Amino acid sequence: MEKAEIIVIGDELLIGQVVDTNSGMIAGQLNMLGIAVERTTAVHDSEYAITSALDEAFSRVGLVLMTGGLGPTKDDITKTTLCKFFHTRLVEDPAVKQHILQLYSDRPQVLNSLTATQWQVPEACQVLENRVGSAPLMEFCKDGKLLYSMPGVPYEAEVAMQEQIVPRLRSMVQTNVILHRTLIVYGIPESSLALLIADWEDALPEYMHLAYLPSNRMIRLRLTASVHTDKHSLEAEMSARLDALKPLIHDYLIAEEDKPIEVLVGELLKKRGETVSSAESCTGGKVAMLLNKHAGSSSFYYGTVVAYDNSVKQKVLGVKSDTLESVGAVSEQTVAEMANGVRALLGTTWGVATSGIAGPDGGTKEKPVGTVWIAVSNENATIAQCCHFRGSRDQITTHAATAALILLLQQLKK
Amino acid sequence: MEKAEIIVIGDELLIGQVVDTNSGMIAGQLNMLGIAVERTTAVHDSEYAITSALDEAFSRVGLVLMTGGLGPTKDDITKTTLCKFFHTRLVEDPAVKQHILQLYSDRPQVLNSLTATQWQVPEACQVLENRVGSAPLMEFCKDGKLLYSMPGVPYEAEVAMQEQIVPRLRSMVQTNVILHRTLIVYGIPESSLALLIADWEDALPEYMHLAYLPSNRMIRLRLTASVHTDKHSLEAEMSARLDALKPLIHDYLIAEEDKPIEVLVGELLKKRGETVSSAESCTGGKVAMLLNKHAGSSSFYYGTVVAYDNSVKQKVLGVKSDTLESVGAVSEQTVAEMANGVRALLGTTWGVATSGIAGPDGGTKEKPVGTVWIAVSNENATIAQCCHFRGSRDQITTHAATAALILLLQQLKK
Numbered sequence: 160m161e162k163a164e165i166i167v168i169g170d171e172l173l174i175g176q177v178v179d180t181n182s183g184m185i186a187g188q189l190n191m192l193g194i195a196v197e198r199t200t201a202v203h204d205s206e207y208a209i210t211s212a213l214d215e216a217f218s219r220v221g222l223v224l225m226t227g228g229l230g231p232t233k234d235d236i237t238k239t240t241l242c243k244f245f246h247t248r249l250v251e252d253p254a255v256k257q258h259i260l261q262l263y264s265d266r267p268q269v270l271n272s273l274t275a276t277q278w279q280v281p282e283a284c285q286v287l288e289n290r291v292g293s294a295p296l297m298e299f300c301k302d303g304k305l306l307y308s309m310p311g312v313p314y315e316a317e318v319a320m321q322e323q324i325v326p327r328l329r330s331m332v333q334t335n336v337i338l339h340r341t342l343i344v345y346g347i348p349e350s351s352l353a354l355l356i357a358d359w360e361d362a363l364p365e366y367m368h369l370a371y372l373p374s375n376r377m378i379r380l381r382l383t384a385s386v387h388t389d390k391h392s393l394e395a396e397m398s399a400r401l402d403a404l405k406p407l408i409h410d411y412l413i414a415e416e417d418k419p420i421e422v423l424v425g426e427l428l429k430k431r432g433e434t435v436s437s438a439e440s441c442t443g444g445k446v447a448m449l450l451n452k453h454a455g456s457s458s459f460y461y462g463t464v465v466a467y468d469n470s471v472k473q474k475v476l477g478v479k480s481d482t483l484e485s486v487g488a489v490s491e492q493t494v495a496e497m498a499n500g501v502r503a504l505l506g507t508t509w510g511v512a513t514s515g516i517a518g519p520d521g522g523t524k525e526k527p528v529g530t531v532w533i534a535v536s537n538e539n540a541t542i543a544q545c546c547h548f549r550g551s552r553d554q555i556t557t558h559a560a561t562a563a564l565i566l567l568l569q570q571l572k573k
Numbered sequence: 574m575e576k577a578e579i580i581v582i583g584d585e586l587l588i589g590q591v592v593d594t595n596s597g598m599i600a601g602q603l604n605m606l607g608i609a610v611e612r613t614t615a616v617h618d619s620e621y622a623i624t625s626a627l628d629e630a631f632s633r634v635g636l637v638l639m640t641g642g643l644g645p646t647k648d649d650i651t652k653t654t655l656c657k658f659f660h661t662r663l664v665e666d667p668a669v670k671q672h673i674l675q676l677y678s679d680r681p682q683v684l685n686s687l688t689a690t691q692w693q694v695p696e697a698c699q700v701l702e703n704r705v706g707s708a709p710l711m712e713f714c715k716d717g718k719l720l721y722s723m724p725g726v727p728y729e730a731e732v733a734m735q736e737q738i739v740p741r742l743r744s745m746v747q748t749n750v751i752l753h754r755t756l757i758v759y760g761i762p763e764s765s766l767a768l769l770i771a772d773w774e775d776a777l778p779e780y781m782h783l784a785y786l787p788s789n790r791m792i793r794l795r796l797t798a799s800v801h802t803d804k805h806s807l808e809a810e811m812s813a814r815l816d817a818l819k820p821l822i823h824d825y826l827i828a829e830e831d832k833p834i835e836v837l838v839g840e841l842l843k844k845r846g847e848t849v850s851s852a853e854s855c856t857g858g859k860v861a862m863l864l865n866k867h868a869g870s871s872s873f874y875y876g877t878v879v880a881y882d883n884s885v886k887q888k889v890l891g892v893k894s895d896t897l898e899s900v901g902a903v904s905e906q907t908v909a910e911m912a913n914g915v916r917a918l919l920g921t922t923w924g925v926a927t928s929g930i931a932g933p934d935g936g937t938k939e940k941p942v943g944t945v946w947i948a949v950s951n952e953n954a955t956i957a958q959c960c961h962f963r964g965s966r967d968q969i970t971t972h973a974a975t976a977a978l979i980l981l982l983q984q985l986k987k
Contacts, residue, residue: 171786173610175601176795178594182615187589196587198622201596201613208612215629231764232785233774273764291963312787314964339588350645350687360647371646372585373726381590443865444858447879451857454933454966462885465861465877467870471919475876475889505885519868549705550728552868 161332163189164216165199168209168227168237169311172201181226181316188320192328193337193385194222204228206240213244217304224324227311229294231273238281238295241308245299247283252295255286259293284308287323291315296323305331337385340397341417344408345377345565352378356407359400367400375561376548379417380404413565420564421449427571428459433508435567437463438476438501440488441515441531445560461505466497476500487526489514491543494532498543502536509570510536511563517552531559535567542570575746577603578630579613582623582641582651583725586615595640595730602734606742607751607799608636618642620654627658631718638738641725643708645687652695652709655722659713661697666709669700673707698722701737705729710737719745751799754811755831758822759791759979766792770821777814789975790962793831794818827979834978835863841985842873847922849981851877852890852915854902854928855945859974875919880911890914901940903928905957908946912957916950923984924950925977931966945973949980956984 165185171177182199189196197220202208209228216223228237242248256278263270277293280286284297294310296319309319344352349371353360360369366386372379382401384393405412414423428435437446447463450456464475469488472478477500482492494514502510515531522528529550534543544566548558579599585591596613603610611634616622623642630637642651656662670692677684691707694700698711708724710733723733758766763785767774774783780800786793796815798807819826828837842849851860861877864870878889883902886892891914896906908928916924929945936942943964948957958980962972 170784172597173600173613174604175597175599175610176786176793177788178592178597180592183586183589183592185589186587190588196589197617198626199587199615203611212612230785230787232767234782234784271764271768273767314968317965350685353646353687354685368648370584370648371644372590373644374591379590444861444877444879447858448862451879451881452967454931457881461882462889463858463877463879463881464889465858465865465879467865467877468875468919471876474920475878475918504889505882506888517868551731553866554728 161194162197162220163194163222164197164220166212166225167201170204173203180313184317185224188325204234204236209240210244222305224307226309226316229310231276242281245283247281249279250282252278252280252286291318336390336393338393340382342380343377343414344411345413347411349373349378359404376558421452424564424568434459434461435509436461436501436505436507438497438512439465441517442513442556442560445556446511446563461507464501489526494534495541495543498534498536508537511567513559513563515559517555529555533563533566535570575608576611576634577608577636578611578634580626580639581615584618587617594727598731599638602739618648618650623654624658636719638721640723640730643724645690656695659697661695663693664696666692666694666700705732750804750807752807754796756794757791757828758825759827761825763787773818790972835866838978838982839873848873848875849923850875850915850919850921852911852926853879855931856927856970856974859970860925860977875921878915903940905946908948909955909957912948912950922951925981927973927977929973931969943969947977947980949984
C-alpha cells in the first residue's frame with residue numbers, strides 16, 4: 160500500500176487563528192484511493208520550516224501533498240521555497256496567465272501587479288489547472304518522489320484534489336484492497352460498548368481493525384480491512400462479521416452506513432413523500448441548518464420558526480400563555496405545543512421542536528444548564544423526551560439538535 | 574521566547590473522518606502566553622509513530638503538548654506508550670479513582686472494568702485534574718523537557734488547557750513581550766489591499782510583522798510585534814502605526830478589534846437598546862445561529878422565520894403572491910418584504926432577510942448560483958443589496974449570512 164504525508168503551511172494555523180480543515184479533506188480523499196496518510200505536519204510560512212518538513216517527509220514516504228503559502232502577498236513564500244528545494248527558477252507561464260485573465264474577466268479591478276506574480280511558476284514543475292482560483296496548482300516529480308502543492312483556501316484545495324490530483328494518483332498508484340464499513344450507535348458510553356462487544360472484537364482476524372469514533376454523543380464503529388486479496392471475498396467476510404455484531408448492539412444501532420443523521424432523515428422523508436418543519440428555542444436554528452444543509456432538501460424541508468423570545472412562542476407558534484406561566488418554557492408541554500404549532504403553521508407532516516437551557520447562565524436546581532426538552536409530532540402522535548447534556552453552550556445545542564433528529568429518525572423507521 | 578510543538582494522536586484524523594480542532598485551540602492559548610508553536614504533527618495510534626514524533630519534537634523544542642489516545646478502548650495506546658518513553662509503569666492512583674467515581678456518581682451504569690483502566694496512570698508523571706472527564710491529564714518532566722498529555726475530546730482538552738496547563742505554564746515560562754492587533758476589512762481583494770498599503774507595510778520595523786488572514790470574504794490584517802522591551806511603549810508604537818494605516822483602508826474597514834461580526838453587532842444592539850429578528854430563505858438559519866451563538870443574545874435577538882418553501886414566505890411573513898409571481902423569490906422586492914414582515918411579526922427594531930440561490934442546482938442565466946439578495950430594515954428605511962458569491966453551497970450561504978450581518982453592522986454604525 161502506498162504511503163503519503165501531508166504538510167499544511169501557514170502562520171495562521173500555528174497561532175490558532177484558523178483551523179486546518181485541508182489535511183482532513185486530503186486524508187479522506189487519499190484513503191479512498193487506498194493511500195495511507197502516515198503523518199500530517201503544520202509548519203510556518205518560513206523557508207527553513209517548509210524545507211525541513213519536506214526533507215523529513217520524503218525520508219519516510221514517496222508522496223507528499225501540501226497546501227498554503229501560494230497567495231500573492233509577502234507572507235506567502237511556498238513557491239520560491241519550492242524553487243530552491245527543486246533547484247529551479249520562476250518563469251512566466253502563458254497558459255496560467257490566460258487562465259487568470261479569464262477568471263477575472265468579470266472583475267478586472269482585481270488584477271494588479273501582485274496578481275501578476277500568480278502566473279510566475281517554477282520551471283521544473285507541471286502546472287495543473289486551478290479552475291476556481293488564481294494560485295498555481297503544482298506537481299513536482301524528482302528521483303521517484305512526488306509532490307503536489309495546492310492553495311490553502313479550503314474550497315480551492317478541495318476542487319484541486321477532486322478534479323486534478325485524485326484522478327492523476329488513481330492512475331499512478333498500485334493499491335492494496337482497503338475497505339471500511341461503519342455502524343453508528345447512540346445512547347451507550349464508549350467503554351460499555353467496548354465491553355459489550357469484547358468477545359466479537361477479540362475474534363477479529365489480524366487484517367481487520369475496529370475503531371471507536373465518538374462524536375456528538377454518537378459512536379461510529381468503523382471496521383477496516385486491508386489485505387492483498389479479492390475485493391468481493393473481503394466484502395463478504397466483513398458483512399458476515401457485521402451481521403454477527405448487529406444483534407449485540409441492536410438497542411443502540413441507529414444506522415448501518417456512514418452518513419450524517421440529517422441525510423438519513425432526508426432520505427426517509429423523501430421515500431415516504433413527507434415533509435418536516437422545526438420550532439426551535441435553545442438550538443436557535445441548528446435543527447434548521449441540518450435539515451437544509453444538503454442540496455435537494457427543499458423537497459422535504461419547509462421551514463423553521465426560531466422562537467428565542469417567549470413572545471414568539473406565543474404569537475407565532477401558538478404556545479398557550481397558561482403553559483408558559485405554569486410549567487415554563489423548558490417543559491414537556493411547551494415543547495409539544497411548539498412541535499404541533501409549527502407543523503400546523505407551515506403545513507408539514509412532521510414538526511420537530513426543542514426548548515432548553517444552553518447556558519452558561521440560566522440554570523436552576525430543578526432545570527440545570529444542559530436540560531433540553533425535544534419533541535417530534537405528526538397528526539397521530541406527539542413524542543417528547545427530556546435530555547441532559549454536558550459541555551459548552553455550543554456543544555449542548557449541537558447535542559440537542561442531533562438528539563431531535565435522532566428522535567425523528569426513530570419515528571420514521573417505525 | 575519559549576517554543577513548543579503540538580502532537581495530535583488518532584487514526585481518525587489521518588483518514589479524514591474527524592477534523593482536528595485541538596491543535597488550533599492549544600496554539601491559540603500558547604500564543605497568548607508568548608509561547609510560539611513551531612510545528613503541529615498528527616500521527617496514528619501507533620507506538621512507533623508516537624515515539625518518533627516525540628523524539629523529533631524534543632530534538633527541536635523543550636515543551637510538547639499532546640492530545641488523544643487516552644480513552645479506555647483497545648485503540649487508545651498513548652498511556653502505555655508514554656510509560657515506555659519515560660521508562661515507567663502504570664500504577665493505580667487513588668485520587669484519580671476517587672474523582673472518576675465521583676464524576677459518574679449519577680450514572681453508575683457507565684462504570685465497568687474498562688473505566689477502571691482510567692485510574693491506572695504512569696508512575697513517573699504528575700496527574701492533573703481533568704474536571705470534566707475520566708481520562709487522565711498528565712505532566713511529565715524529565716531532563717529539562719516538559720510534556721503534557723491531554724484527552725482528545727475537544728471540550729476536555731479545552732478545559733484542561735484553561736484550568737490546568739495554561740496556569741502552570743504561565744508560572745514557568747520566561748516570555749518575550751508579544752502583541753497582536755487586528756483590523757478587519759471587507760470588500761477588497763487581498764492583492765489590491767496589499768498594493769494599497771505596500772508603502773506602509775514596507776516601512777514596518779523588523780520586529781513587526783503584518784499577516785493577511787482572508788476568511789469568509791473578510792481579511793483580518795494582523796500586526797504582530799515581538800521584542801524584549803516595555804509592553805506599554807510597544808503598544809503605543811503599534812497604535813501609532815495603525816493610526817497611519819486606517820486612513821488608507823477607510824472605505825473597507827469594518828472593525829478595529831478581532832471579534833466575530835455577530836459579537837460586534839450584538840454589542841451595538843445592546844448599547845442602543847434595540848432588537849433584531851431574521852427572515853431567511855437560502856441561508857436556512859445561519860443568520861439566526863450567528864445572532865444567538867453567544868450567551869446573552871436573548872437581550873437583543875428575538876427569533877427567526879426560516880421560509881425555505883415559498884408558501885412560508887407568504888403565509889408567515891406576508892410576502893405578496895404578486896411579488897413572488899412577478900419578480901420571483903430571489904429579488905429586491907421579496908427580500909424587502911421578508912425583512913419588514915419578520916420585523917412586524919416578531920416586533921423587533923430591525924429585520925434582516927436573505928433570499929438567494931445556494932446551489933448547486935437551481936441557477937439560471939439571469940440568476941446564477943450564488944446570487945443572493947440581502948436586506949436590512951427598521952421602521953424608517955429598508956436597504957437591500959444584490960450579492961454574487963462563488964463556492965460551494967455551504968460557502969455561499971455562509972458568505973450570505975456574513976454579508977447580511979455586515980449590512981446590519983454598517984447601519985448600526987451610522
